[in-house]
Amino acid sequence: xxxxxxxxxxxxxxxxxxxxxxxxxxxxxxxxxxxxxxxxxxxxxxxxxxxxxxxxxxxxxxxxxxxxxxxxxxxxxxxxxxxxxxxxxxxxxxxxxxxxxxxxxxxxxxxxxxxxxxxxxxxxxxxxxxxxxxxxxxxxxxxxxxxxxxxxxxxxxxxxxxxxxxxxxxxxxxxxxxxxxxxxxxxxxxxxxxxxxxxxxxxxxxxxxxxxxxxxxxxxxxxxxxxxxxxxxxxxxxxxxxxxxxxxxxxxxxxxxxxxxxxxxxxxxxxxxxxxxxxxxxxxxxxxxxxxxxxxxxxxxxxxxxxxxxxxxxxxxxxxxxxxxxxxxxxxxxxxxxxxxxxxxxxxxxxxxxxxxxxxxxxxxxxxxxxxxxxxxxxxxxxxxxx
Ligand code: PMP
Numbered sequence: 001x002x003x004x005x006x007x008x009x010x011x012x013x014x015x016x017x018x019x020x021x022x023x024x025x026x027x028x029x030x031x032x033x034x035x036x037x038x039x040x041x042x043x044x045x046x047x048x049x050x051x052x053x054x055x056x057x058x059x060x061x062x063x064x065x066x067x068x069x070x071x072x073x074x075x076x077x078x079x080x081x082x083x084x085x086x087x088x089x090x091x092x093x094x095x096x097x098x099x100x101x102x103x104x105x106x107x108x109x110x111x112x113x114x115x116x117x118x119x120x121x122x123x124x125x126x127x128x129x130x131x132x133x134x135x136x137x138x139x140x141x142x143x144x145x146x147x148x149x150x151x152x153x154x155x156x157x158x159x160x161x162x163x164x165x166x167x168x169x170x171x172x173x174x175x176x177x178x179x180x181x182x183x184x185x186x187x188x189x190x191x192x193x194x195x196x197x198x199x200x201x202x203x204x205x206x207x208x209x210x211x212x213x214x215x216x217x218x219x220x221x222x223x224x225x226x227x228x229x230x231x232x233x234x235x236x237x238x239x240x241x242x243x244x245x246x247x248x249x250x251x252x253x254x255x256x257x258x259x260x261x262x263x264x265x266x267x268x269x270x271x272x273x274x275x276x277x278x279x280x281x282x283x284x285x286x287x288x289x290x291x292x293x294x295x296x297x298x299x300x301x302x303x304x305x306x307x308x309x310x311x312x313x314x315x316x317x318x319x320x321x322x323x324x325x326x327x328x329x330x331x332x333x334x335x336x337x338x339x340x341x342x343x344x345x346x347x348x349x350x351x352x353x354x355x356x357x358x359x360x361x362x363x364x365x366x367x368x369x370x371x372x373x374x375x376x377x378x379x380x381x382x383x384x385x386x387x
Contacts, residue, residue: 005351092131290338
């Protein structure tokens, strides 16, 4: 068996997979209406939003981004992209497609723009929307969403958080931090196979949508079509716009129940412990990391640099043979220089230690010199301290 330890999709729990394999119910059957209704309520709890409107729609994380862009942006709106890598670039491009005038505040690869830089940009023009990639999966850099959202609020700007690599792993508190839209996809820390775009829109975002003067330029993503349906399911009534992915929604409901049973605070703590253990292991083995400081490194994933003399083509197949599937680089500027380890969702200490052990086996097979057990020991020690 190999462990799938990439930054999504991840390993899924048997009960979640069983829901996917169960006979498909009618999308208007009372049992399914109840499941969908529960899933919508639970989603709000996972996003730590008391009054947000949840959207659950068949598609990937990019559709969740599209939902935000299509419904929020009107031609001529100004959007500020707090850019930490590949997925921030994607958000900028997407917003431009809907007519936004986009400004990027960029940072060197592995770093994040400072609050002062973001504030300078906010002072420079009247923006309607600011996007933040909570964890940029291409660099493993985490943004300070709490501070950024507070800053945006002071300038009357709506904050949209791409939480695809963060929601249900990194702490993200929509109400407390004043986040207007947070979005993710099922296959990451939400722990359901790929196929669902998930988004919660707070009252200010819904208000901007309601006041639109121009129609939403995307038929499938238009909240005008989806809102009555989601409201109906939450009120335990049937509705139809597009056939919901029945099995995926049942699987989502199972996973959201697991997440809330663990508790959001416990879940954030577990991800912090796994994140620091993985980083300590890589450092002990002498591997650098893409994030330039511990402060800006995510908890849901780790992005180690290959040591001198070892390439991805050499290392990753050997790590896989030793039991862990990892991902190569993604950021175009440094693609061949680093790899990515996901440790989110239901990943536990055993999974992480098995992964570090497989990395050690791979490094040894590549001829890299180190004391066997160095990485595993560092991870064990870090996990013990986090208890
Ligand atoms: N944003 C981030 C931060 C991501 O990590 C990803 C996927 N890796 C996406 C957006 C896009 O999601 P998807 O691949 O499900 O369309």
